[in-house]
Amino acid sequence: MKKNLLMWDETLFRDPEVFEFDYVPEQFQFRENQMRELAFQIRPGMRGGRPLNSICKGLPGTGKTTSVRKLFSEISDATKKLVPVYVNCQIDNTKFAIFSQIYRKLTGHLPPASGTSFKQLFDAIARILLKEEIVLLVALDDANYLLYENEINKVLYTLLRAHEAYEGVRMGVIVIISDLDVDLAKAVDARVTSVFRPTEIYFPPYEQAEIREIMQERVMQGLFPGILSEEMLSLVVEQTQGSGDLRVGIDLLKRATMSAERAARRTIDRDDICGAYMISKYLHLSFTLKTLTDEERKILKALALASLDKKEMNAGDVHKTISQSVEIGYTRFYEVIKKLDALRIINLHYREGKGRTRLISLRYDPQKVLEYLS
Ligand SMILES: Nc1ncnc2c1ncn2[C@@H]1O[C@H](COP(=O)(O)OP(=O)(O)OP(=O)(O)O)[C@@H](O)[C@H]1O
Ligand SMILES: [Mg+2]
Incomplete structure (x- = not known):
């Protein structure tokens, strides 16, 4: 096989495909x-x-x-x-x-x-x-x-x-x-x-032992032997379980390996994994934001800005603030809010009282939302 110039000898990946989004694993247990x-x-x-x-x-x-x-x-x-x-x-x-x-x-x-x-x-x-x-x-x-x-x-x-x-x-x-x-x-x-x-x-979510087995399988298929120690695998498993999403763990493996590769090391260390996790854990956010329209992004941006100093916001108030910069009626605004809620970017809930108050809070750190929006 002809060697790709970018895949020079020093690579730690046996098969990088294994860590891609649309990869369908041959080994598929626990389901x-x-x-x-x-x-x-x-x-x-x-x-x-x-x-x-x-x-x-x-x-x-x-x-x-x-x-x-x-x-x-x-x-x-x-x-x-x-x-x-x-x-x-x-x-x-x-x-x-x-x-x-x-x-x-x-x-x-x-x-x-x-x-x-x-x-x-x-x-x-x-x-x-x-x-x-x-x-x-x-x-x-x-x-x-x-x-x-x-x-x-x-x-x-x-x-x-x-x-x-x-x-x-x-x-x-x-x-x-x-x-x-x-x-x-x-x-x-x-x-x-x-x-x-x-x-x-x-x-149901995978249990820790199941996550470990799945990750181990990926590592064996995707990386050369000896690159990820048992101890570091445990760290990956822990962080994957913390995020609740196997995809975060798989992305984490890829990024951590790339980080070790960049440093010309033959093993993945704690910093590679922790650094990768800072990015991988926002996978859902960055993925979802890409599917939003311009109007939706504008509204989310206004929401993020507003929640920098107030965690829980009243939908009516937010609409008032937003209408100063975006021309949008309340009905349409509320549609977008419902969509952002369904996509798990924000949390929409009600408080009973004098009428039903609609409250909005961000599911993510507003700084992160702003960062990924730009
Ligand atoms: N039992 C398993 N064994 C090996 N890999 C798995 C297993 N379950 C999930 N994966 C891997 O985890 C990732 C996420 O799985 P999948 O896309 O099927 O999840 P999902 O439930 O559809 O998630 P979402 O709701 O976010 O779409 C995929 O890369 C998949 O290959
Ligand atoms: Mg899916």
């Missing part, structure tokens, strides 16, 4: 129960029936996406009659965008960017499903991005009642949610509830 339950829900679809609907729920980094992806690739290997479609709702968060992904999975290309109505798109999908006798299984990952502006109802309603508009069409849905405060039963309306009836599959 057997969840995978088995999901498989049970899906099974009718393997025989031409409608798959049962599921909700996968669990904190960030508990293996929800990976479990679904693994099952989906098994389905694709086994049959062409049940077609799994994976949708990342952070990116595709409208009904049209989601159905465009379904269309793409079925045809190999996206629908024309302009001039296609939703009806035409839906017609085309239904035609293919009926003609080729395909059952559809749609995973809506990070579905909390559909929770505001009522998109979740529009999407689920259209998917689950498709058979009413097109007789014989069969679809099942897997909704993936990482916010434990979200009660989907409350978020969806009665017309959806009557056809949705999902089974909830819970993904």
Whole structure:
């Protein structure tokens, strides 16, 4: 193999891919129960029936996406009659965008960017499903991005009642949610509830011993031997567990290794790990901020500035302050606030009293929010 110039001899990485975001590990332990339950829900679809609907729920980094992806690739290997479609709702968060992904999975290309109505798109999908006798299984990952502006109802309603508009069409849905405060039963309306009836599959946080095993596996695959001592691995595990998110731990390993590499050392030390953790622990924040619109960023910035000297803020007051620099009505402002809450950047709660007071607090250090916004 020809050596890449940037991957000179001194690298500590045996395989850097192992630490990438979208890496699907071959070894995937501790989620057997969840995978088995999901498989049970899906099974009718393997025989031409409608798959049962599921909700996968669990904190960030508990293996929800990976479990679904693994099952989906098994389905694709086994049959062409049940077609799994994976949708990342952070990116595709409208009904049209989601159905465009379904269309793409079925045809190999996206629908024309302009001039296609939703009806035409839906017609085309239904035609293919009926003609080729395909059952559809749609995973809506990070579905909390559909929770505001009522998109979740529009999407689920259209998917689950498709058979009413097109007789014989069969679809099942897997909704993936990482916010434990979200009660989907409350978020969806009665017309959806009557056809949705999902089974909830819970993904608990990994225990310390499990985190250790998973990390050890990554280290063995991704790094050369002897680079991370047992003691340093323990530190990584501790910090991963503290953050509650396996992804933070994997990112931490990558950064700590790069830090050791930069210092031309053959081993990772405590400072590499602690320095890396200062960045990795804000992974969720930096990732989420990138998905925000300009308007949302402006509002969040104003919130962060306001919370520099006041931890808990009244929504009405914040709106008044913000309207001085951003032209925005209260209704729209409140929509954005609800979105930031659903994305776990802020915390929105109520205080009963003279009327209901809406209170906002940041989930992160405001300085950090400002830093990542700029
Ligand atoms: N049991 C496991 N064994 C090995 N690696 C795992 C395991 N569970 C999760 N991972 C790894 O941890 C990272 C996070 O997992 P995943 O993306 O599946 O979590 P998630 O529950 O979907 O999180 P989020 O809610 O934030 O999207 C991934 O890099 C994945 O490869
Ligand atoms: Mg996920």
